[in-house]
Amino acid sequence: LFSIVMCAFPFVNNACHLHSSTFNPIHQGHPIIQFGPYKSLERMRERGFKTFDKWWDESYDEIKNDWKRLKAVMDILLEVSKKSTTELFDMYVDMKDVLQHNIDVMRNYSIDKELKYRIYEQ
Secondary structure, three states, X not given: OOEEXXXXXXXXOOOOOOOHHHHHHHHOOOOEEEEOOOOHHHHHHXXXXXXXXXXXXXXXXXXXXXXXXXXXXXXXXXXXXXXXXXXXXXXXXXXXXXXXXXXXXXXXXXXXXXXXXXXXXX
8 A cells, every 4th residue: 555665865965856766656556655865755745746744754854864864764664554454544545635646747747848947947
């Protein structure tokens, strides 16, 4: 029901925050708990994705120290792993609008538009 994502280059500031390791679970309709570079969830939200702060604490995204951020992600995984199958399923059902939103963001993503923006506007 959930994907635990280890982003590419999680210890490198300003590294590529969005990678197939993130996109694949989103495309499959999975909620993600993601260990990535500092503020990687913020970068996702800037690109129109919704994250899962309603269901677990995503303040780990604000932790600059990489090892402390990893520890915070592991703590969330431990907390989620203690939930019953029924609790997890109910949580998943409650997420359906966020999951569909993220799928829609991916389906409507324009490589041509995004690349031109990155090249010409930044």
